[in-house]
Amino acid sequence: MSTSNNWLVHCVGLRSYNISLAYISFSIADVTSTKGNEFEDYCLKRELLMGIFEMGWEKPSPVQEESIPIALSGRDILARAKNGTGKSGAYLIPLLERIDLKKDHIQAMVMVPTRELALQMSQISIQLSKHLGGVKIMATTGGTNLRDDIMRLDETVHVVIATPGRILDLIKKGVAKVDKTQMMVMDEADKLLSQDFVVLMENIISFMPKDRQILLYSATFPISVQKFMSKHMQKPYEINLMEELTLKGITQYYAYVTERQKVHCLNTLFSRLQINQSIIFCNSTQRVELLAKKITQLGYSCFYIHAKMMQEYRNRVFHDFRNGLCRNLVCTDLFTRGIDIQAVNVVINFDFPKNAETYLHRIGRSGRFGHLGLAINLITSDDRYNLKNIEDQLVTDIKPIPSSIDKSLYVAEFHSVDAEDGEEKA
Numbered sequence: 001m002s003t004s005n006n007w008l009v010h011c012v013g014l015r016s017y018n019i020s021l022a023y024i025s026f027s028i029a030d031v032t033s034t035k036g037n038e039f040e041d042y043c044l045k046r047e048l049l050m051g052i053f054e055m056g057w058e059k060p061s062p063v064q065e066e067s068i069p070i071a072l073s074g075r076d077i078l079a080r081a082k083n084g085t086g087k088s089g090a091y092l093i094p095l096l097e098r099i100d101l102k103k104d105h106i107q108a109m110v111m112v113p114t115r116e117l118a119l120q121m122s123q124i125s126i127q128l129s130k131h132l133g134g135v136k137i138m139a140t141t142g143g144t145n146l147r148d149d150i151m152r153l154d155e156t157v158h159v160v161i162a163t164p165g166r167i168l169d170l171i172k173k174g175v176a177k178v179d180k181t182q183m184m185v186m187d188e189a190d191k192l193l194s195q196d197f198v199v200l201m202e203n204i205i206s207f208m209p210k211d212r213q214i215l216l217y218s219a220t221f222p223i224s225v226q227k228f229m230s231k232h233m234q235k236p237y238e239i240n241l242m243e244e245l246t247l248k249g250i251t252q253y254y255a256y257v258t259e260r261q262k263v264h265c266l267n268t269l270f271s272r273l274q275i276n277q278s279i280i281f282c283n284s285t286q287r288v289e290l291l292a293k294k295i296t297q298l299g300y301s302c303f304y305i306h307a308k309m310m311q312e313y314r315n316r317v318f319h320d321f322r323n324g325l326c327r328n329l330v331c332t333d334l335f336t337r338g339i340d341i342q343a344v345n346v347v348i349n350f351d352f353p354k355n356a357e358t359y360l361h362r363i364g365r366s367g368r369f370g371h372l373g374l375a376i377n378l379i380t381s382d383d384r385y386n387l388k389n390i391e392d393q394l395v396t397d398i399k400p401i402p403s404s405i406d407k408s409l410y411v412a413e414f415h416s417v418d419a420e421d422g423e424e425k426a
Contacts, residue, residue, distance in 0.1 A: 039060055042072065048132060051132070054130075055124070067215070068093055068094050076215070076236035077236055077237050078225075080220075081239065091185045099135050104156040106181050107183065108158070108184070109161075109183070111187070116334070125137045137159045142165050168204050171204065171207050180209065181212060184213070190220045190224070190225055193224040193227075194222075214236075219361065250374070254352075254376070257378050259380055266348065269348065270328075274407050274411050277343045278345075280331070280347075281333070283351035288306045288332055301328060303320065303328070304329065304330040305321075307332065345374060347374070347375045349375070352387065
């Protein structure tokens, strides 16, 4: 074995075991290669500009430069852009600009595939609109009290941010009236138009006016998205900021290990890497809980989250992790869609995903909005086919790891979470 791989010998505990690692390193041009526009150039309300600048958004990113003026014109948009490049601002800014406070009905809907993403988008919307003087924003998702939502919709609501099942239930009950809703955003549209949601989405659209505006954002464009576009969108303005299915700013490695060596390898990674916050992915809810327990036993602060947990608990874990109360989070693919926690600089696939799309969304949790990130994949012999398949789809050049991982590849300006600050266990 070459000396370049010696640092991982301890990780698996066997000098005779053949460990191979690969990396891909990209630049951060996705969020820095702009036309030089300013938010003031879009003739936005002064009060909305105040909210934008208070969010810390100084200049529009490329996807925002492309989206904002077109969305303000009322035209449909089909946008392909990487995660972490400012997609939420690309649609929330024109959406909020176009809200008419004199009208007391639902004027815009944002559809997202997960409850966590709905809560995150509602928080961003509320912050952006806090100076607009009365824009009413409501998040509605499964797993929450239906009666509370019904009572809330009895009052004025201008913007609804929702998961498909819950909003369709409210529409069918006659509580959420969307017959005058002029704008619908579909974030993570590839997921919303997958078999899990596509029937629900078709139902929701059937209740909306025919001249509504649809803004569709996705990192990948499977056949389902193309079918939806041809059926429901009117000559959409197409934005493609992804020439390939890779994520810039993220350095990726993989290591061959046996199943029983994974925890020991993870322990070594924790001791060797400079982690601000990390997300660790497993392929099942049972493995999430077991791994979180192991990590806690190793002495590291750790939360966990998965779809079978009560929604109230999921909300608390997400909120606390986002606020830096814990360094490590173990989860299933529930957490791959659009969740924006900029302090996350390391993603570890404890279980390797089965397809390129899932892989793309998982590693996209690091390297948010131009910051650098590191993705490490633990590969067993059973994962070799998936690894080769993903490598082919992403057109990656696999090379050996250097003798040590250069911290400049993944350590951003965020301060690490203090271990003593994150002692609470999930």
